[in-house]
Amino acid sequence: MPQGKPTGCEELGARECAMLAAMSDGVVVTNLQGEIVEVNPAYCALTGYPRDALLGRNPRMLKSDRHDAEFYRRMWQALLQEGHWQGEIWNRRRNGELFVRWLSIDAVRDERGSPTHYVGVLSQPCTVRRKEAEVERTLHLDPLTGLPNGLLLRDRLRQAMLLGRQSGHKVALLYLDLDGFKPINERYGHPFGDRLLAAVAERLRAGLRPTDTAARAGGDEFLFLLPETGAANDAGLVARKLLDLLAEPFRLEAGREVRLSASIGIVLHPDDGEDIDELLAHAEAAMQRAKGAGRNRYHFYSRSLQARASQEMELEAELRRALEQEEFLLYYQPQVDARRGQLTGVEALVRWNHPRQGLLPPGRFLKIAEDTGLIGPLGEWVLRAACRQARRWRDQGLPPLRVAVNLAAAQFDDLRLVDRVAGWLIESGVDPRQFEVEITEGSAMRSPERTVERLMELKAIGIRVAIDDFGTGYSSLGYLRRFPVDTLKVDRTFLRNVPDDEENATLCTAVIGLARSLGMSVIAEGVETAAQVEFLRERQCDELQGFLFGRPMPPDELARLARTRTTLLPEGLPPARSKTPARQRRSSIPPRTAPARATPPGVSSRRKER
Structure with missing residues (x-):
């Protein structure tokens, strides 16, 4: 390399060199003659060459012989005519090992528009980036409906709560559970049930604002995040809209029409909780209240619901003990x-001889027994x-x-x-x-x-x-x-x-x-x-x-x-x-013929009292 000619940071400036050093992708800067004037640490780590061994050399030193002369001719033609080239390229490390990267080369121009340098950035190849994107999708999106999953919703809820504290806006969270989905799934089969869930997700998502988030919590349960909610009534209007959307029949197959309804629980931040888990628990409690009140409706969370939920949790524990102690x-x-x-x-009608509350009728405990298995x-x-x-x-x-x-x-x-x-x-x-x-x-x-x-x-x-x-x-x-x-x-x-x-x-x-x-x-x-x-x-x-x-x-x-x-x-x-x-x-009447022994069943969930 000619003596006295500026190279490296002398030619680029300290600010530009600091920026290069901070990048995780490998970056190489050459002059118009193709001589390397600067590289960042990631480029050195990728190629195995120290910085001093690269300065003044041509990047062709990394040539792998995987590409023919025509490949490089098209590269330089694009650089000279368009000032940009990108593509997948194979290179050879100092130890002889081959590696593949996605190379993007851009011309750097001065104030008159004349090129002064070329900057090449070596990043992960497309196949790797696609796999990373698939992993990201798997982590954050529900594969059946394409909606965000619970993990992504929690992240967005956390951000919405932070912004809400700064702006003074309320954040609404809606917990929706489909009514009677299990019998439909059992009657028509799981593939039909999956298609129905996907159709439900598409319809409900269409009823939201661009800033709102619809997520699938699992099974037949969905969550809806409404950031910047003005008042509780606004969340109620959205819940009503979702119920109306579900009321329209679903026609997934010729001659088969399915009607659905849902129960929705609503919580507001910060009124109903400061913690994400607390908000989710309260929203579910409100949803259960809506379901218990007759279904196909929404219900706002209240402190009395929490007290009731606590009582039911206590009763569940006592039920387990009661079974053990007969x-x-x-x-x-x-x-x-x-x-x-x-x-x-x-x-035969079951009663619970509760040690403190005395003889309890089935209406006091059968529903909890059903819900808890x-x-x-x-x-x-x-x-x-x-x-x-x-x-x-x-x-x-x-x-x-x-x-x-x-x-x-x-x-x-x-x-x-x-x-x-x-x-x-x-x-x-x-x-x-x-x-x-x-x-x-x-x-x-x-x-x-x-x-x-x-x-x-x-x-x-x-x-x-x-x-x-x-x-x-x-x-x-x-x-x-x-x-x-x-x-x-x-x-x-x-x-x-x-x-x-x-x-x-x-x-x-x-x-x-x-x-x-x-x-x-x-x-x-x-x-x-x-x-x-x-x-x-x-x-x-x-x-x-x-x-x-x-x-x-x-x-x-x-x-x-x-x-x-x-x-x-x-x-x-x-x-x-x-x-x-x-x-x-x-x-x-002719007797019915019993089929071969298949699968059995068996106490009625009736809670009527006689």
């Missing part, structure tokens, strides 16, 4: 023959305890009584249920024909095909099956005919103010007629007056249950009742003339 017990409500008033069966072990305890009690009554000399037990919707997913019930019946020595399981109409229709199989399995071991709360759901008559059901239980709401309430009387008559036409026996729940007994008798209802014949009672009290009363009909109400019961009529 603090639960069963009460039994009589079921009587409608004509003569004889005791024909009982329904404790309904499974609690349901198993109820089934086993009912089997044992049936055996005790038999040993005490009581006449055979049918014992009915409720199955929760969640128990239908337990593949071991039928085997367990069969084992408990064998263990207790109870005739399966004296054991009846009740499922709600809504549970039966969650997945009708699966319900047919599960109920067939229960019938295959001799257990009776009843549809509970019939008339309150949306049963298809076609499916109802296929369900291997022995009994329909008329919901108590149909019997309210009967026979004076003509509408309820008509509905009640229709349900009894439907059951009789299908060869099923009928039990009416909620019977409280002699007039209702007469009304039900006239319509040939088979059995009755309600406070008129007895409230739920301990097993010993039920045993005394069975020994001392030949009829539970109220005084002044004589037995009715005998008529052909539905059980005998049913014998004219």
Whole structure:
């Protein structure tokens, strides 16, 4: 290199050299003749050459022989004509090792526009950058919907909270949970469910401002961040808009239309919390409140909700302890023959003998048991305890009584249920024909095909099956005919103010007629007056249950009742003339053939109290 010619920082200036030194990509600066006048530390580390060994040399010293003369000709042609070239290039390190980088070369011009230097920047090649971008996407975006995930939302929420403190604006966070998505997923399959979630995400995202963020929290839950919210009402308007967007039917396949609703919880920063985890927990609590209030609505967080959530957490812990220490017990409500008033069966209803609060009805704890997954072990305890009690009554000399037990919707997913019930019946020595399981109409229709199989399995071991709360759901008559059901239980709401309430009387008559036409026996729940007994008798209802014949009672009290009363009909109400019961009529119907053993199910999540 000619003596006296400025090189390195003498030629570029101290400021430019400092900037180069701070860059993480390798940078080389040459004069117009191609001689290196400066490199940064990253370039030295990349090539393996010290700075002094590079100054005054031509970058061709790194040539790998991977590129032909035409490659370099096009490079220089672009530099001379356009002042810029970029592309992937292979070079050779000082130790002979080959490496690939993305090289960008730009001409540096003076105030007259004449080129004075060339600057080359060696960065990661495109394939590496694409992989890095994919990793970044995986970390921060939901792969199904393309929405930001919870991690990215937390980061944006943190930034929004910081800006909100500086500007004085509120930040709103909305927690949305789809209502009834699980039955849709089970009915149509997970691929359909995934497509539906993607369609939901696209529709909800379209309803937001560009500055808002929609994120998928997981499953069928979504989060919405609204920075710079003026007032609580603004967040409420957005929530209402989201609910309206969901109300429009989704048509993902020809002939298949799906309608959805959602429950939304809303929190505001800083009013409802200063911490991200606190805000998320409060938003979820508000969402649960909206769901519990009837769904398809939104609810703002309040301090009372937090107190309630704390109580529920405490109750959950106590529930777990109660299961371990067997603090639960069963009460039994009589079921009587409608004509003569004889005791024909009982329904087992769980109670919690709380050490401080006393005897708690199911409405106080079943919902929490469902939400926390404790309904499974609690349901198993109820089934086993009912089997044992049936055996005790038999040993005490009581006449055979049918014992009915409720199955929760969640128990239908337990593949071991039928085997367990069969084992408990064998263990207790109870005739399966004296054991009846009740499922709600809504549970039966969650997945009708699966319900047919599960109920067939229960019938295959001799257990009776009843549809509970019939008339309150949306049963298809076609499916109802296929369900291997022995009994329909008329919901108590149909019997309210009967026979004076003509509408309820008509509905009640229709349900009894439907059951009789299908060869099923009928039990009416909620019977409280002699007039209702007469009304039900006239319509040939088979059995009755309600406070008129007895409230739920301990097993010993039920045993005394069975020994001392030949009829539970109220005084002044004589037995009715005998008529052909539905059980005998049913014998004219061809028996259903039970399929091969597949998968089982099993305590009803009903929280009604009798």
